Amino acid sequence: MLDLFSEDEPWQEPLAEGAVILRRRARDNADALYQHILSISAQNPFAYRITPGGHRMSVAMTNCGDFGWSTDSRGYKYSEQDDQNNRKWPPMPHLFRSLAQEAAREAGFPLFNPDACLLNRYEPGAKLTLHQDKDEKDLRQPIVSVSLGLPAVFQFGGFERGDSAQRILLEHGDVVVWGGPSRLRYHGILPLKPGVHPLIGAFRYNLTFRRVH
Ligand code: MD3
Ligand code: FE
Secondary structure (H helix, E strand, O other): OOOOOOOOEEEEEEEEEOEEEEEOOHHHHHHHHHHHHHHHHOOOOOOOEOOOOEEEOEEEEEEEEEEEEEEEEEEEEEEEEEEEEEEEEEOHHHHHHHHHHHHHHOOOOOOOOOOOOEEEOOOOOOOEEOOOOOOOOOOOOOEEEEEEOOEEEEOOOOOOOOOOOEEEEEOOOOOEEOOOHHHOOOEEEOOOOOOOOOOEEEEEEEEEOOOOO
């Protein structure tokens, strides 16, 4: 039988100019990716940071690679060290880098070489309000995101905060490449619904690969 649409293999869903979802692209690597997440967070634990506005974020974060993203009362920044322990971030695992580079290439960005990976951990109720990612030096470089664990509703807006937003479900193993004009679109994550994922448990993890410097 000719199987015209098998969900056993990853497939692409164009989202907007410069943005493409590679559905299930990381699924076969999920176990190994998860082991790396556990080992990175054993070195630099997930932490709930405080925004410049004084709010504690509901998403817990850590990083790997040459630079890590964080926020405190003074603002947002990329730094070479974790303020919690003044140690360098753990190196980016080879599997992380190769997956991000292959995904970027499949989406038309063959030169992408990330120097930072932000790890976000969502528990039920955790959310990320609409924001833009613009702390990176060269906004022509895409961002690659990898979702693991519980599904989340992603909001994909326009170029102004008030623009209407599409809602897209991001599930275990989904990879998205955000480049071109989509790079500066507002986006966020609605509060995570409770649940248990067979591999990951009661969490969603999202890895975002970035070229910061
Ligand atoms: C669209 N993370 O870490 S990943 C973030 O699921 C962030 O944790 C979300 O937004 C998460 O900054 C969304 C998808 C994503 C990441 C970066 C983008 C979408 C993006 C940059 C520009 C446009
Ligand atoms: Fe973002």
